[in-house]
Amino acid sequence: MDSADYRTTSCYPDGLAPTRRAFLASLATAAAAAGTSCSFDTETEMSSPGVTQLPSIPPGGFPIGSVQLNFNENPLGPSPRAIEAILDSGLVKANRYTYIDPLIEAIGRHIGMPAENVLVGCGSTEFLQFAPWAFLQDRGSMVVSDPTYGWTAGVAETMGRRVIRVPVDTQGVVDSQRMREAIRRGTRVVYLVNPNNPTGGSIPHEEVVSLVEALPSNAILMVDEAYNEFLPEAGRTLDLVRQGAPVLVLRTFSKVYGLAGLRLGFAIGPMSVLTQLRKVWWEDFGINTAAQIAGPAALGDQEHVRRYIELVDSGLIQLRSGLSDFGFAPFPHRAPFMMVDLGRTTDAIHRALYERNIFVQPGSKWGMPNFLRVSVGTAEDNAAFLNALQEMTV
Numbered sequence: 001m002d003s004a005d006y007r008t009t010s011c012y013p014d015g016l017a018p019t020r021r022a023f024l025a026s027l028a029t030a031a032a033a034a035g036t037s038c039s040f041d042t043e044t045e046m047s048s049p050g051v052t053q054l055p056s057i058p059p060g061g062f063p064i065g066s067v068q069l070n071f072n073e074n075p076l077g078p079s080p081r082a083i084e085a086i087l088d089s090g091l092v093k094a095n096r097y098t099y100i101d102p103l104i105e106a107i108g109r110h111i112g113m114p115a116e117n118v119l120v121g122c123g124s125t126e127f128l129q130f131a132p133w134a135f136l137q138d139r140g141s142m143v144v145s146d147p148t149y150g151w152t153a154g155v156a157e158t159m160g161r162r163v164i165r166v167p168v169d170t171q172g173v174v175d176s177q178r179m180r181e182a183i184r185r186g187t188r189v190v191y192l193v194n195p196n197n198p199t200g201g202s203i204p205h206e207e208v209v210s211l212v213e214a215l216p217s218n219a220i221l222m223v224d225e226a227y228n229e230f231l232p233e234a235g236r237t238l239d240l241v242r243q244g245a246p247v248l249v250l251r252t253f254s255k256v257y258g259l260a261g262l263r264l265g266f267a268i269g270p271m272s273v274l275t276q277l278r279k280v281w282w283e284d285f286g287i288n289t290a291a292q293i294a295g296p297a298a299l300g301d302q303e304h305v306r307r308y309i310e311l312v313d314s315g316l317i318q319l320r321s322g323l324s325d326f327g328f329a330p331f332p333h334r335a336p337f338m339m340v341d342l343g344r345t346t347d348a349i350h351r352a353l354y355e356r357n358i359f360v361q362p363g364s365k366w367g368m369p370n371f372l373r374v375s376v377g378t379a380e381d382n383a384a385f386l387n388a389l390q391e392m393t394v
């Protein structure tokens, strides 16, 4: 979730509770003491000094007619089948806590894995939030690429754990060799986002395998596959899970399925990994009734997914050609967003676009001040962004 406000108040006590009940109690106490909810903005951790960051969501919400190219959302909307399923249900069971087994089984069938290898959560963020609690409980470091999606590293740091950041290469691709070299005896989590957000670069399956091989005992590779449908070898990390490798794969309904607002994600791992994660997992508490109904229906609508992938592929061509015509240097990757080097700091351009209700992300949020990150939208959205950028810069 890119939109949360960054709050500096620590949400977590350093000591971690060994049981779920104690864990939940400690969370409630910490939140009450802080007087705020827990929230890490994954996109605002590295603002340029002296630059006042604009809020991710304008006060009062996005104005009607906004061009929202800032959160990598699916502009086609939710799968109509998911909406129909919710409406047909009438949500008459919303007074009850959710029964999540059918959802887990539907996901298992869809990915070709036994249900026992699947956990569902309140977006994949639930797992990004709790993985450090599960795997860095006593001690240990996390290795991440830099930049990358910041949530889970933010939690680890708030817990007082060391996060080792490994720069991506000049094209924004995760440098798996340097990631391997950064792994220490005490490393417990290596976090890989593939394709990487915000840069869009991806690494091939054999490099993912090489990261697993470099893990010390008791460590896991957590592969965040929020955008896995855009990988040339989509789905191969599940083979590692099938082999029992210490891998935790995270997936989401927020992107290709267009259900970001319903909050539904899942984790896939071998029993050894899930046993640890279950200690802090929210079980059925993370899943709302509407999401539980929509999930299986959305999985059954692969046509909707296909339409979105096509939209992204043509949008990438449109954006890349427009940006290159203006003399800018977009990264060449396949993902539903793109980073582009404008050859000058982009904060003022970002602000000017914002004032015209065109919302993108400034690279300064990730220490890349000459870049903008733009999500792929509809052809009209992309054109609106390109036209405005041309007026401002060319």
Ligand SMILES: Cc1ncc(COP(=O)(O)O)c(C=O)c1O
Binding pocket: 001, 002, 071, 072, 122, 123, 124, 125, 126, 149, 193, 197, 224, 226, 251, 252, 253, 254, 260, 263, 264, 265
């Ligand atoms: C790499 C990555 N992981 C996780 C998320 C959050 O996903 P969810 O909506 O499932 O919590 C995002 C959202 O932008 C993301 O880019």
